[in-house]
Amino acid sequence: MTIVDLEHVTFAYGEQPAVKDVSLTVTEGDFLGLVGPNGSGKTTLLYLMLGLRSPDSGSIELFGEPVSEFEDGERIGYVSQQATNRGGSMPVTVREAATMGRFAHAGHGRLTDDDRAAVNDALETVGIADLGDRQINRLSGGQRQRVYIARALASEADLLALDEPTVGVDAESRDEFYQLLESLNDDGITIILIEHDIGVVTDRATRIACINTELYHHGDTESFVESDALTEAYGATGQVVHHHH
Numbered sequence: 266m267t268i269v270d271l272e273h274v275t276f277a278y279g280e281q282p283a284v285k286d287v288s289l290t291v292t293e294g295d296f297l298g299l300v301g302p303n304g305s306g307k308t309t310l311l312y313l314m315l316g317l318r319s320p321d322s323g324s325i326e327l328f329g330e331p332v333s334e335f336e337d338g339e340r341i342g343y344v345s346q347q348a349t350n351r352g353g354s355m356p357v358t359v360r361e362a363a364t365m366g367r368f369a370h371a372g373h374g375r376l377t378d379d380d381r382a383a384v385n386d387a388l389e390t391v392g393i394a395d396l397g398d399r400q401i402n403r404l405s406g407g408q409r410q411r412v413y414i415a416r417a418l419a420s421e422a423d424l425l426a427l428d429e430p431t432v433g434v435d436a437e438s439r440d441e442f443y444q445l446l447e448s449l450n451d452d453g454i455t456i457i458l459i460e461h462d463i464g465v466v467t468d469r470a471t472r473i474a475c476i477n478t479e480l481y482h483h484g485d486t487e488s489f490v491e492s493d494a495l496t497e498a499y500g501a502t503g504q505v506v507h508h509h510h
């Protein structure tokens with residue numbers, strides 16, 4: 266099943282082109298790593314895929330529907346760059362935050378035992394079942410990211426979209442977080458991940474889209490590693506490629 270389909274998508278902020286003539290498909294079960302230099306249009310491309318921006322030209326389908334008509338928001342879990350630093354000022358507990366993912370399923374806003382069980386399972390899966398009563402603004406960045414994932418799992422999301430989710434998270438928690446993503450993907454959840462550390466992406470992702478406004482590569486990770494796409498995409502800006510090995 267096709268989760269996201271982009272055909273010749275172009276988008277500019279005023280005169281500043283951000284995405285130019287990009288065509289790509291994300292298929293159910295993919296773990297797509299979206300890579301490219303700073304300012305290369307990765308976040309913009311993800312926004313376009315999720316319908317958070319409208320293309321200047323080209324077409325975008327999400328779960329087989331034109332993205333502008335897509336309404337099943339609970340099928341998508343989105344974790345932004347800022348999520349690590351954002352606790353919010355409201356004293357919301359981990360369990361309450363994860364439970365928000367359940368409201369679309371709960372009739373008339375009343376939670377059943379099944380809903381509560383789904384929330385517990387989600388907290389268990391992401392490894393924070395013991396933190397259910399903790400306020401989310403008292404969590405570490407890495408733990409907080411897991412709350413967002415738990416909320417998506419509780420809502421039975423089919424697609425997780427993450428934009429540099431581990432900025433500010435220490436190396437060990439970061440590695441554990443990526444292991445979690447990999448195991449969720451093994452369980453069938455489709456993942457789109459923006460991550461500046463190329464090593465992390467090539468270790469975990471099954472497919473890579475490499476962009477610098479235009480698409481330099483879209484295909485499986487192995488063919489990306491063997492190609493010159495990365496050097497070419499970064500060469501266009503002179504930025505340094507960060508390898509983590």
Ligand code: ADP
Pocket residue numbers: 278281282283301302303304305306307308309310
């Ligand atoms: P990346 O995620 O790869 O760093 P972005 O998609 O954030 O790239 O940005 C792509 C280009 O669009 C950059 O040149 C950036 O400066 C520009 N841009 C991003 N957001 C905006 C905005 N809200 N208004 C104007 N220009 C923007």
